[in-house]
Amino acid sequence: MRHFRVSGAEFSNRQPHPSETYFGRLRTNASNDDYAAVHLRYHEIRGIWVREQNKRGIMELLKPDVSRFSIGEASFVIDISPGHNRRPSDDEAFTIVKTPDFLNRYIGLSKTLRPKSILELGIFQGGGFVFFDSLFSPETIAAVELDRTPVAPLMDWIKKHPGRFAHFGSNQTDSQLLKRIVSDELGGALDLVIDDASHLYEATRLSFETLFPLLAPSGHYVIEDWAWAHAPLYQGDKAPFAGRPALTNLIFDLVLLHGSTPFIAAINIFKTMVVVQKATAPAVPNDFWSLIRNRGKEAPRI
Numbered sequence: 001m002r003h004f005r006v007s008g009a010e011f012s013n014r015q016p017h018p019s020e021t022y023f024g025r026l027r028t029n030a031s032n033d034d035y036a037a038v039h040l041r042y043h044e045i046r047g048i049w050v051r052e053q054n055k056r057g058i059m060e061l062l063k064p065d066v067s068r069f070s071i072g073e074a075s076f077v078i079d080i081s082p083g084h085n086r087r088p089s090d091d092e093a094f095t096i097v098k099t100p101d102f103l104n105r106y107i108g109l110s111k112t113l114r115p116k117s118i119l120e121l122g123i124f125q126g127g128g129f130v131f132f133d134s135l136f137s138p139e140t141i142a143a144v145e146l147d148r149t150p151v152a153p154l155m156d157w158i159k160k161h162p163g164r165f166a167h168f169g170s171n172q173t174d175s176q177l178l179k180r181i182v183s184d185e186l187g188g189a190l191d192l193v194i195d196d197a198s199h200l201y202e203a204t205r206l207s208f209e210t211l212f213p214l215l216a217p218s219g220h221y222v223i224e225d226w227a228w229a230h231a232p233l234y235q236g237d238k239a240p241f242a243g244r245p246a247l248t249n250l251i252f253d254l255v256l257l258h259g260s261t262p263f264i265a266a267i268n269i270f271k272t273m274v275v276v277q278k279a280t281a282p283a284v285p286n287d288f289w290s291l292i293r294n295r296g297k298e299a300p301r302i
C-alpha cells in the first residue's frame with residue numbers, strides 16, 4: 001500500500017483486484033482540483049495507479065483554443081498547419097498533429113479504455129505516440145513511420161521508457177513488419193490501434209486487414225481523418241488525393257463487415273475518426289472481407 005499527498009489531500013492505492021490489474025482506487029473525499037493534481041502526480045510515480053472517482057474523468061477535456069498542454073512529464077504543442085513544414089519536436093515539447101477535438105475524443109476514451117498494448121501508424125514528430133503513452137500508460141507501445149529520419153526527442157523518450165518502440169522508414173502496408181511488431185514488441189497482444197498514417201483507402205484497408213485479426217477481444221481500432229474526401233479543400237481535380245478512392249470507402253466496407261459477420265461489436269463514427277470495437281468472439285479469420293454478404297450487389301464507391 002502506498003500513500004501520497006497532493007494539495008493537502010491524502011491518497012492511497014489498495015492492492016489491485018485481479019480483474020483490475022493496475023487500477024487502485026482513491027480513498028479520499030478530495031476536490032475535483034485535487035483529482036486533476038493526482039492525475040498528474042500519477043505520471044510522476046509510474047507503477048502506482050490511481051483512478052478518479054469524480055465524474056469528470058482522469059484528465060480534463062482541453063479547451064477548443066488550446067495550443068499547448070502537458071500530461072505529467074510530457075509537453076505538447078499542437079501544429080496542424082498544412083503540409084509537412086510543421087514545428088519539429090524539441091526538448092521542450094513534442095509537436096502533435098491533432099486538434100483539441102481529436103485529443104478530447106481520446107481523453108474521453110481514456111475514461112473507459114485501459115489498453116495494455118498500443119500500435120500507432122504514422123508518427124510524424126512523435127506527439128501522438130507520447131500523448132497516447134502519457135494518457136493511457138500502456139505496458140507497451142510501438143509505432144511505424146514512412147519517413148526515414150528518426151525524431152530525436154522521441155528516441156530519447158523511448159530510451160527512458162522500456163517497452164516503447166518506433167520504426168522509421170517503415171510502411172503501414174508492410175504486413176510482415178506489423179505482425180512482427182505485435183508478436184515481438186507488444187507481447188502478442190494488441191488492445192488499441194491508431195491509424196493516423198497515409199489516410200489512403202488501399203493502405204489503410206491493408207493495415208486493418210493485417211491487424212484486425214490480431215486485435216484482442218473488445219480491442220479498439222481507430223482510423224483518424226476518414227472524412228477527408230468531404231472537406232472543401234479536397235474537392236476538384238487539382239485537390240490533394242484527387243483521383244484516389246476516398247477513405248470513406250473503408251467506412252462502407254466496415255459497415256458491410258459489421259452487418260455480415262459477428263466480428264465487430266460496434267462502430268462509432270465521429271467526424272474526426274472512426275472507432276471500431278472488436279467483438280469478444282469468435283476468432284477473426286485472415287480472409288474476413290470475403291465473408292461480406294451483399295445480396296450479390298455492388299457496394300457504393302466514391
Ligand SMILES: C[S@@+](CC[C@H](N)C(=O)[O-])C[C@H]1O[C@@H](n2cnc3c(N)ncnc32)[C@H](O)[C@@H]1O
Binds near residue numbers: 196
Ligand atoms: C498526420 S501525420 C501523423 C501525426 C502523428 N500521429 C501525431 O498525432 O502527431 C501522418 C504521418 O504518417 C506518415 N505516413 C504517410 N504514409 C505512410 C505509410 N504508408 N506508412 C507509414 N507512415 C506513413 C507521414 O509521413 C506522416 O508523418
